[in-house]
Amino acid sequence: MASPKNIPSGPAPRKARLSRDVVLSAALELVDAEGVDALTMRRLGQELGRDPMSLYRYAANRAALLDGVTEMVLNELAIFPDDPDWQAQLRRIAHDLRLLALRHPNVVPLLVTRPLSTPLGLRPLGTLRPLEQILALLIGAGFAPADALHVYRAYYGFLYGHILNELQEYIVDPDENEAILRLGLHRLPAKEFPRLRALGPVLAEYDGEVELDQGLSILLSGLAIQLSGPHPKPLP
Amino acid sequence: MASPKNIPSGPAPRKARLSRDVVLSAALELVDAEGVDALTMRRLGQELGRDPMSLYRYAANRAALLDGVTEMVLNELAIFPDDPDWQAQLRRIAHDLRLLALRHPNVVPLLVTRPLSTPLGLRPLGTLRPLEQILALLIGAGFAPADALHVYRAYYGFLYGHILNELQEYIVDPDENEAILRLGLHRLPAKEFPRLRALGPVLAEYDGEVELDQGLSILLSGLAIQLSGPHPKPLP
DNA sequence: CGCGTAAAGTCTACAGTGTAGAGAGTTGTT
DNA sequence: AACAACTCTCTACACTGTAGACTTTACGCG
Numbered sequence: 101m102a103s104p105k106n107i108p109s110g111p112a113p114r115k116a117r118l119s120r121d122v123v124l125s126a127a128l129e130l131v132d133a134e135g136v137d138a139l140t141m142r143r144l145g146q147e148l149g150r151d152p153m154s155l156y157r158y159a160a161n162r163a164a165l166l167d168g169v170t171e172m173v174l175n176e177l178a179i180f181p182d183d184p185d186w187q188a189q190l191r192r193i194a195h196d197l198r199l200l201a202l203r204h205p206n207v208v209p210l211l212v213t214r215p216l217s218t219p220l221g222l223r224p225l226g227t228l229r230p231l232e233q234i235l236a237l238l239i240g241a242g243f244a245p246a247d248a249l250h251v252y253r254a255y256y257g258f259l260y261g262h263i264l265n266e267l268q269e270y271i272v273d274p275d276e277n278e279a280i281l282r283l284g285l286h287r288l289p290a291k292e293f294p295r296l297r298a299l300g301p302v303l304a305e306y307d308g309e310v311e312l313d314q315g316l317s318i319l320l321s322g323l324a325i326q327l328s329g330p331h332p333k334p335l336p
Numbered sequence: 337m338a339s340p341k342n343i344p345s346g347p348a349p350r351k352a353r354l355s356r357d358v359v360l361s362a363a364l365e366l367v368d369a370e371g372v373d374a375l376t377m378r379r380l381g382q383e384l385g386r387d388p389m390s391l392y393r394y395a396a397n398r399a400a401l402l403d404g405v406t407e408m409v410l411n412e413l414a415i416f417p418d419d420p421d422w423q424a425q426l427r428r429i430a431h432d433l434r435l436l437a438l439r440h441p442n443v444v445p446l447l448v449t450r451p452l453s454t455p456l457g458l459r460p461l462g463t464l465r466p467l468e469q470i471l472a473l474l475i476g477a478g479f480a481p482a483d484a485l486h487v488y489r490a491y492y493g494f495l496y497g498h499i500l501n502e503l504q505e506y507i508v509d510p511d512e513n514e515a516i517l518r519l520g521l522h523r524l525p526a527k528e529f530p531r532l533r534a535l536g537p538v539l540a541e542y543d544g545e546v547e548l549d550q551g552l553s554i555l556l557s558g559l560a561i562q563l564s565g566p567h568p569k570p571l572p
Numbered sequence: 573c574g575c576g577t578a579a580a581g582t583c584t585a586c587a588g589t590g591t592a593g594a595g596a597g598t599t600g601t602t
Numbered sequence: 603a604a605c606a607a608c609t610c611t612c613t614a615c616a617c618t619g620t621a622g623a624c625t626t627t628a629c630g631c632g
Contacts, residue, residue: 117599117609118609118610140588140589140590141589141590141591142588142589142590150610150611151610151611151612152590152591152611153591153592153610153611153612154609154610154611156591157608157609157610161590161591162589162590162591205452208452209448209449209452209453212445212448212449212500213445213448213449215500215504216441216444216445216500216503216504217445219506219508219519219520220504220505220508220519220520220521220539221508221519221520221521221522221523221524222520222523225524225525225528225529228524228529228532229528231532232528232529232530232531232532235531235532235535236531239531245531245534245535245538246535246538248531249535249538249539250547250550253498253501253547254550254551254554256497256501257494257497257498257500257501257551258493258494258497259497260496260497260500260501261492261493261494261495261496261497261498261500262489262493262497264448264451264452264493264496264497265489265492265493265496267452268451268452268456269456270455272455272456272457283455283456283457284455284456284457284458285456285457286457287457287458288457288461288464289461292461292465292468293461293464293468294468295468295471295472295475295481295484296464296467296468296471298481299471299481299482299485302481302482302485303456303485311486311489314486314490315490315493317558318490318554318555318558318559318561319554319555319558321558321561322553322554322555322557322558323554325554325557353580353628354580354581376617376618376619377618377619377620378617378618378619386580386581386582387581387582387583388582388619388620389581389582389583389620389621390580390581390582392620393579393580393581397619397620398618398619398620
């Protein structure tokens with residue numbers, strides 16, 4: 101394994117011109133592997149075999165670097181704004197985003213947190229693209245723009261909420277087979293948390309996929325009632 | 337204003353026995369005023385007129401301190417698990433939590449993020465209490481425990497999602513009265529983000545309260561269909 | 573009162589952080 | 603070959619969390 105200078109991935113392969121993409125990919129790898137706190141300038145520099153300061157050519161800040169990571173992850177999400185079946189498309193996107201979150205659990209905190217510290221218009225374009233595309237999808241399906249925004253909000257709100265929920269209940273110690281123990285519920289005072297403890301087994305059988313899908317059904321049917329659906333324009 | 341030793345609040349009033357509550361309150365104040373990053377051990381120590389190291393008597397870590405802050409905020413939330421009208425109760429809780437989030441916007445990242453790094457059973461009890469109490473509410477209303485859990489998930493997921501949404505769209509510069517400018521949308525390339533830019537005025541008129549309430553209506557009516565409601569036990 | 577014990581608070585020190593500023597090295601164009 | 607522009611490195615500084623030993627304070631008991 102003495103690759104001289106070509107392949108950029110790997111711990112410290114020396115000498116290969118950096119680029120924003122290379123830097124961000126390495127950053128993402130690091131976050132995936134060891135969490136957000138492990139992403140320090142020095143560490144990332146070491147991972148790339150470069151001086152930490154060189155990173156500042158590709159990201160103004162550590163914060164900007166974190167933004168870059170979220171951007172990178174959101175780029176994995178494909179949206180087809182021209183799909184005529186908007187409900188099916190929303191369902192698919194939701195499931196894709198869920199899988200994305202499960203694939204990059206350490207990035208989720210960034211995904212939900214970074215936008216809170218950056219006004220909408222100043223966010224990295226990559227993170228705004230899904231919003232724009234879903235608006236396009238809904239407007240294309242016949243929703244009035246303002247209604248499309250409402251649908252988007254309900255949809256994305258619910259979706260992010262679900263993802264947070266699911267990741268919070270992540271299995272702790274899969275080797276342990278008593279649900280109460282596996283989830284650490286034994287620590288809870290039984291007097292104060294009777295129902296939570298009793299639900300141990302149910303909590304352990306969490307199936308995020310069906311839970312998400314049921315939630316979407318609720319949401320979409322509710323939306324149909326509330327907004328009385330899109331008003332398609334007649335063909336010319 | 338030369339209060340000698342009694343009132344514990346204020347910048348550096350010297351000499352007044354610390355306590356977990358005093359420490360956490362000061363921490364919350366600091367986070368509210370200047371954001372999470374401003375909450376360093378040294379800074380908090382200074383704020384309390386004590387050596388930074390003294391804080392470690394009341395929180396094992398900086399992380400534990402952050403957990404304490406979230407706990408403190410969630411304690412402001414009142415839940416009445418015995419209310420027979422569970423829908424009304426869920427609505428009220430939702431609006432209360434929303435207001436809480438608006439009152440402590442800098443704490444919201446902690447609220448949604450901290451649980452992701454701590455397995456359910458090991459979280460501070462204060463943060464689990466709402467969960468337990470809402471389960472009690474729903475079970476008391478006649479839901480089977482497992483169904484109560486589903487309702488809780490859909491509800492809390494939606495609720496957190498809404499809060500994230502609303503805080504993300506927070507007004508940036510209220511003095512500016514062109515929505516496009518105020519939200520920073522002018523930076524977006526018009527070709528790539530036409531709908532988002534066009535929605536500037538609508539975005540500016542965001543009313544989180546009605547948005548939340550409409551969402552709750554959708555959710556609750558959807559839940560009624562999906563689960564066919566609670567099954568109240570007959571009175572003895 | 574005074575003593576003794578435990579808790580509360582402090583001091584010092586260390587390894588690690590982000591990043592400003594100036595310099596060295598490399599690359600591509602004329 | 604010479605210039606300019608870009609990329610990368612070095613050094614330095616102020617600041618972070620926190621381990622460990624120490625000093626001060628508070629309080630119960632004879």
